[in-house]
Amino acid sequence: MPEKEDKDLRKEARELFRKFYEKSKDIQRATSETVKEITEKTLKGVQPSAEKLKEITEGIVDGVQEATSKVGGRFEGVIKSLQEITTRAVESLREILTGAKEGIEEAGILEKSRECVKFIAERRSITYFDPKRDVPEEVLKEILEISATAPSGYNLQPWEVIVVKSREKKKRLVEICFNQRKVLDASAVVVIVANTNAGEEHVDRVLDSWIELGYITTRQRKKLRETILAGWKSPEKRKRKAIRDASFFAMNLMITARMFGLETHPMEGFDEAKLKRFLGIGKDRIVPLIVAIGYRDETKKLLPRAYRFTFDEFGRIV
Numbered sequence: 001m002p003e004k005e006d007k008d009l010r011k012e013a014r015e016l017f018r019k020f021y022e023k024s025k026d027i028q029r030a031t032s033e034t035v036k037e038i039t040e041k042t043l044k045g046v047q048p049s050a051e052k053l054k055e056i057t058e059g060i061v062d063g064v065q066e067a068t069s070k071v072g073g074r075f076e077g078v079i080k081s082l083q084e085i086t087t088r089a090v091e092s093l094r095e096i097l098t099g100a101k102e103g104i105e106e107a108g109i110l111e112k113s114r115e116c117v118k119f120i121a122e123r124r125s126i127t128y129f130d131p132k133r134d135v136p137e138e139v140l141k142e143i144l145e146i147s148a149t150a151p152s153g154y155n156l157q158p159w160e161v162i163v164v165k166s167r168e169k170k171k172r173l174v175e176i177c178f179n180q181r182k183v184l185d186a187s188a189v190v191v192i193v194a195n196t197n198a199g200e201e202h203v204d205r206v207l208d209s210w211i212e213l214g215y216i217t218t219r220q221r222k223k224l225r226e227t228i229l230a231g232w233k234s235p236e237k238r239k240r241k242a243i244r245d246a247s248f249f250a251m252n253l254m255i256t257a258r259m260f261g262l263e264t265h266p267m268e269g270f271d272e273a274k275l276k277r278f279l280g281i282g283k284d285r286i287v288p289l290i291v292a293i294g295y296r297d298e299t300k301k302l303l304p305r306a307y308r309f310t311f312d313e314f315g316r317i318v
């Protein structure tokens with residue numbers, strides 16, 4: 001088959017698979033329809049050699065499997081159908097299936113980004129939590145570890161958390177939070193701690209990992225260590241760095257919680273001095289905010305989201 005036609009088929013397959021992924025509810029049915037359509041347009045009665053068949057089957061199916069693993073295990077049907085048509089394949093199928101693989105990959109990326117936007121858009125500060133619904137410790141730990149993938153300057157990760165979960169402790173915490181009822185009703189309250197000593201405390205772990213991963217050589221270590229710590233010299237810089245990065249962590253926490261079907265509420269309404277005394281948080285630590293986490297009380301109405309400034313109001317492109 002001429003090269004131009006091959007490329008067109010690849011483009012077509014890519015489009016078809018992308019659409020199929022986006023629109024289909026019944027994956028199996030759509031798979032077979034889509035594959036049938038492109039197969040009919042392609043095969044045109046040509047018989048491939050056994051050698052060619054083997055090459056195409058192994059190479060292309062591997063590629064599709066790799067793409068599939070990236071978008072989750074939802075494409076077993078696609079792979080199966082692709083395996084079937086490769087056994088009847090001709091050379092141009094390589095192009096078609098490469099297109100299909102690209103379509104699946106693109107659609108997967110699109111879907112993932114749409115999901116992420118959904119979680120961001122869905123997040124609300126929930127005032128009414130269901131006091132009867134618990135979030136297990138393992139789930140909280142998982143959410144917090146995902147949140148810890150947040151970026152931080154030189155990867156120093158200047159955040160710590162204290163998860164207040166026991167009812168007794170929450171009772172005391174409510175008072176410290178000016179009687180904000182959600183503190184008691186939420187399954188847990190995550191106290192976000194910004195560590196203003198993270199430069200000195202974490203730099204060696206960071207450098208070790210960079211050497212281990214081959215980012216830097218042992219010889220570069222000393223100089224880089226000095227550069228990193230220079231940024232942590234003044235009390236003002238320490239404070240800014242620690243609070244900035246801890247806030248990224250907190251935002252990750254709120255979005256990740258949504259992905260787990262949970263709700264959150266960030267709060268700055270608390271007496272920081274009392275909170276630090278209560279939880280034994282040292283002077284070199286700051287608590288920029290706390291985040292209540294749990295299930296929403298479905299019997300209470302959630303008010304519509306309040307006005308957000310538009311880009312034209314808060315931004316400019318220069």
Ligand SMILES: Cc1cc2nc3c(=O)[nH]c(=O)nc-3n(C[C@H](O)[C@H](O)[C@H](O)COP(=O)(O)O)c2cc1C
Nearest residue numbers: 123124125126180266267268269270288289305306
């Ligand atoms: C750092 C921070 C501190 C906040 N502190 C409180 C608080 O102490 N009490 C409260 O009721 N809401 C608090 N909020 C929630 C905001 O009022 C809420 O995010 C805002 O009104 C927008 O509503 P939405 O999050 O539902 O979109 C806080 C939010 C942030 C980001």
